[in-house]
Amino acid sequence: MPIPNKFFGGVISQAHTALNLRMEKQGLIQSNIANIETPGYKVQDFSFETVMGKAIQNKGELARTNPKHLQLDPLDVSASTQFTSEDRPVDLDEEMLKLSENQLMYQIAAKIMAKKLEGLKAAIDEGGK
Numbered sequence: 001m002p003i004p005n006k007f008f009g010g011v012i013s014q015a016h017t018a019l020n021l022r023m024e025k026q027g028l029i030q031s032n033i034a035n036i037e038t039p040g041y042k043v044q045d046f047s048f049e050t051v052m053g054k055a056i057q058n059k060g061e062l063a064r065t066n067p068k069h070l071q072l073d074p075l076d077v078s079a080s081t082q083f084t085s086e087d088r089p090v091d092l093d094e095e096m097l098k099l100s101e102n103q104l105m106y107q108i109a110a111k112i113m114a115k116k117l118e119g120l121k122a123a124i125d126e127g128g129k
Contacts, residue, residue, distance in 0.1 A: 011112070011113075011116055012113060014056060015109050015112050015113040015116070018109040021052055026102050033095050033099070036089075036092060043086045043090055045086070
């Protein structure tokens, strides 16, 4: 476990995972918007809550049957297993709402991480006096 996680009970690691997932979701929503005029394109999405829960519990890990096999990132595995494609056209209003909500949640996670790191920096700065 990295040192900052010992101080903050895993909040830094969870915020990092949340930021990565939000970034993935942002790209997916942008792809939906970009393909709004593409004939036959189906809306694609994944449940942030489900994937985040699995990533935190490390349920996205695959068993390695040979030590020479590459280790996959649990976050990538979780996201790929929860990916959905709906059989409906892209609704611009709905996608813009998802985009705004996702961006707001990304900013919140980034601020949480920044505040935790500011606290660590303050402890280090005060400890040196």
